[in-house]
Amino acid sequence: MLAGRHLVLGVTGGVAAYKAVYLARRLIEEGVEVRAVMTPTAQNFVGEATFAAVTGTQPIIELFGHDDVSPHTSLARWADAVVIAPATASTISKLAAGESSNALIATVLATTAPVFVAPAMHSEMWEHPATRANISRLTDFGYTIVPPQSGSLAGGDEGIGRLADPEDILKMVRSIFDGGDLAGSTVLITAGGTREPIDPVRYIGNRSSGKMGNALATAAHARGAQVILVTAAPPPGNLPGIEVIAVDTAAEMAEATWGRVDIADIAVMAAAVADFRPADVATGKLRRTDGSPELLLEPTPDILRGITKRDNRPYLVGFAAEVGSLDAAVEKARTKGVDLLVGNDISIDGSGFGSDSNQIALIYPDGTTKHHPLLPKRQVADVIWDAVVEQRAST
């Protein structure tokens, strides 16, 4: 329920600041108490009188000169949520650095309430490595990024960077208070690249970093799910609220996954699992002086197939990393018995293994394919969960 909640609306200095007025009005219509905090630059784009009229209170712009001697800490405690819409590249950078140089950043730093950041800027600014790194840092802080959309931008340009639709921002904020759209679901995710031993020292592996699976786990948890992450690339820190099961080989991953799948409502197989492993693992280290070893490979357990064969299998999402074309992924979506297949072409710059971003296509069993732009992996995770939630609701 949104009604009765306290929300700080941060407004920064971008052209889309005018849309924040509409967002404020919609929040008020939903019964939310809204206090606007504007950056000084935002005043170039929209007047404080507008927010005062819409919200019924004077926006905070400066930290000093108020009856309240410490407006940022008062607002930080008062807030049930903070939403920054639009968020400029500059504000995102200051947030990432914790640079408390204005009332908005100070409020965000001082709050323990959930923080939503809705970026809006030109495509080049959005795709700049600095912005990408800053966004990735904000997701590490646990902030929810409301992804920008593709479309027409200021000055007649086209591309990614448009502020998300205020109705979508509203929907994301609402989901926090309604327990999230995955509340009540148990989600099982596999992640990372398995490693198949050759001898006690060496293995056959792949380039998967586990970042996509971690992002899926964090996003699912933020949306209210119980999350089990079976991973061959455990994250360095804790993932709060997520049960992490560390594995090494495809066989271990299969055992852990099949052992848990019966309690899962949704299974997302994001791991890069080896299809083959050495048939015999040398007990001692193989040495150059022994000559070139011959490796005989045998197939590993097919984890996805093992799930599709179950009577009461969960909603199932598969992944297919391809090089150059997604034709094989479309074929896999048709034949593998999954509900949804996430295809990605790892030959695209900045997409796939090891990178912080991914460019995916969502492929349905009937071959319908929806392409998405290159996005940070945490946002890709939300794109996937949006599709899962939508498809499960419609069946």
Ligand SMILES: Cc1cc2nc3c(=O)[nH]c(=O)nc-3n(C[C@H](O)[C@H](O)[C@H](O)COP(=O)(O)O)c2cc1C
């Ligand atoms: C006409 C104009 C439009 C701008 N639009 C944006 C924008 O949409 N997104 C953005 O990140 N910066 C935009 N900027 C740049 C920001 O205003 C600038 O980086 C400023 O320092 C942001 O300050 P703030 O984040 O504290 O509000 C724009 C600047 C001008 C002059």
